[in-house]
Amino acid sequence: MELAVGHEKKNINNVFNTWYLDNKEVTFSCKPFKGMDICDTLIIGGGIAGLSLKYMLDQNNISSILVEQNTIASGASGMNGGFCSSGWSLDQEIIKKKLGLKKSKEFFQISLNGLNWLKSICKECSPSISQFKEGILNVHFSEKIKYLETLSNKFNENYGVNNIFLKKEDLARIINSPLYSSGILDNEAFQFNPLNIMLYIAEKLIINNNSIFEYSKAQKIKKKKSEFYIEISNGGVIRARRVVLATGGYLSEISGININKYLFKFITSIAVTEPVCSKTFKNNISTNYAIHDNRRAGNYFRFLPDGRLLWGRDIKSVGKLSRNQIIKGTKKDLKKIFPSEEKNINNISIDYAWSGQLGYFSNLMPLVFKNSDNLFYITGFGGHGMNTAPAAALLIKDAILGADRNLEIFSDFRPQWNGGLLGKYFAELYLQWLKFCDL
Numbered sequence: 001m002e003l004a005v006g007h008e009k010k011n012i013n014n015v016f017n018t019w020y021l022d023n024k025e026v027t028f029s030c031k032p033f034k035g036m037d038i039c040d041t042l043i044i045g046g047g048i049a050g051l052s053l054k055y056m057l058d059q060n061n062i063s064s065i066l067v068e069q070n071t072i073a074s075g076a077s078g079m080n081g082g083f084c085s086s087g088w089s090l091d092q093e094i095i096k097k098k099l100g101l102k103k104s105k106e107f108f109q110i111s112l113n114g115l116n117w118l119k120s121i122c123k124e125c126s127p128s129i130s131q132f133k134e135g136i137l138n139v140h141f142s143e144k145i146k147y148l149e150t151l152s153n154k155f156n157e158n159y160g161v162n163n164i165f166l167k168k169e170d171l172a173r174i175i176n177s178p179l180y181s182s183g184i185l186d187n188e189a190f191q192f193n194p195l196n197i198m199l200y201i202a203e204k205l206i207i208n209n210n211s212i213f214e215y216s217k218a219q220k221i222k223k224k225k226s227e228f229y230i231e232i233s234n235g236g237v238i239r240a241r242r243v244v245l246a247t248g249g250y251l252s253e254i255s256g257i258n259i260n261k262y263l264f265k266f267i268t269s270i271a272v273t274e275p276v277c278s279k280t281f282k283n284n285i286s287t288n289y290a291i292h293d294n295r296r297a298g299n300y301f302r303f304l305p306d307g308r309l310l311w312g313r314d315i316k317s318v319g320k321l322s323r324n325q326i327i328k329g330t331k332k333d334l335k336k337i338f339p340s341e342e343k344n345i346n347n348i349s350i351d352y353a354w355s356g357q358l359g360y361f362s363n364l365m366p367l368v369f370k371n372s373d374n375l376f377y378i379t380g381f382g383g384h385g386m387n388t389a390p391a392a393a394l395l396i397k398d399a400i401l402g403a404d405r406n407l408e409i410f411s412d413f414r415p416q417w418n419g420g421l422l423g424k425y426f427a428e429l430y431l432q433w434l435k436f437c438d439l
């Protein structure tokens with residue numbers, strides 16, 4: 001079976017060829033790091049966290065080098081659903097309960113800053129690259145419609161947003177499933193092509209200076225006096241005053257770093273059908289909004305520019321997801337959500353199916369942190385990284401420029417030990433339980 005990692009088809013990591021790779025509008029590649037170099041800040045990881053931070057440091061004339069062990073955006077950042085909305089992996093209501101409304105509002109604003117940063121990047125490039133479309137519709141399964149409407153109104157009031165609540169009859173005009181009871185339309189949220197955008201950012205960065213390197217794995221980090229010495233694969237060495245770990249769910253072992261003890265690595269999947277929008281789903285989906293349901297292990301879907309349906313599903317902590325499992329699971333979900341189309345769905349061809357890794361901490365919040373050694377962490381964005389990673393990058397950039405105090409807000413969310421192998425199986429049980437509750 002043909003598998004792809006990064007921009008090349010290889011049989012590793014259980015990642016299948018993605019629609020994004022086959023349809024990318026930006027070509028980017030750069031050389032591996034060799035020899036010796038010095039910079040102010042070394043960034044490890046070429047996903048949205050690392051790239052957005054590098055972009056911000058370049059704008060502030062802070063010299064930085066970014067190393068990526070595979071190719072730029074070969075991790076979750078180049079293969080995700082392309083949904084960007086405000087908020088965090090941890091529900092805003094839980095943040096409010098834990099920290100109170102004032103801090104919850106601060107967290108919400110930080111998440112919005114990340115969304116606006118990415119939106120501005122999407123708006124500066126051509127529509128064929130960004131494939132930007134405003135509006136994400138969050139649909140509910142619960143029949144407690146009055147309660148959901150009250151919650152939605154309260155959310156608008158608390159966080160100063162204008163989400164629109166849609167009752168069943170209004171919702172049915174744009175998306176028709178017997179399972180959906182109501183929805184909330186967020187017009188600030190948007191969908192986009194994540195791979196094109198990551199490569200676009202990388203291309204912009206490389207024009208200014210040659211400081212991004214692919215196939216360059218950070219292997220060992222050592223601090224000597226006030227400087228870090230970082231050993232890179234191929235025998236290279238980089239000396240830097242600061243190091244930023246932006247390694248997502250793809251963190252490989254780096255000698256001198258023990259974050260693997262805290263991180264949970266989850267797997268989740270996406271399938272893309274043959275072009276269908278004008279036929280199969282015409283009576284069920286008559287909107288270009290991206291759709292997300294509000295279950296923890298729920299579904300999200302949207303039409304791609306060529307009329308294919310992208311369908312995201314499932315999350316697990318143990319084992320892998322084969323191409324056949326993803327296809328079978330996707331058809332099952334589709335028939336459950338749109339039972340009137342059962343016959344058509346049986347005949348739909350699913351042309352792409354892939355899985356990717358998410359990095360989560362047990363509190364569902366990222367690690368945005370600087371230790372006393374000038375080692376920075378910007379990782380663990382879970383399934384909500386498209387806004388939260390740039391949001392965190394903005395804070396790390398400020399800290400590098402001297403405003404360390406901005407990172408203090410994250411002190412309430414320090415990661416706990418992940419429980420080793422037992423923790424992994426416990427997490428799987430918890431996810432299975434969530435899926436059971438979702439039925």
Ligand SMILES: Cc1cc2nc3c(=O)[nH]c(=O)nc-3n(C[C@H](O)[C@H](O)[C@H](O)COP(=O)(O)OP(=O)(O)OC[C@H]3O[C@@H](n4cnc5c(N)ncnc54)[C@H](O)[C@@H]3O)c2cc1C
Pocket residue numbers: 044045046047048049050067068069070071072073074075076077078079080081082083084085216217218219246247248249250251252253254268269270312355356357358378379380381382383384385386387389
């Ligand atoms: C299938 C899927 C669908 C998703 N859908 C959405 C969505 O619609 N919206 C949303 O907001 N989020 C979504 N997410 C989550 C989102 O993609 C992630 O939160 C985000 O991409 C994390 O970005 P990152 O930069 O932290 O990590 P990554 O993108 O994983 O990047 C980390 C990089 O670090 C590199 N690296 C690791 N170790 C080293 C080393 N030692 N040396 C050099 N490089 C190293 C890795 O190779 C990798 O490229 C989805 C994720 C998946 C997998």
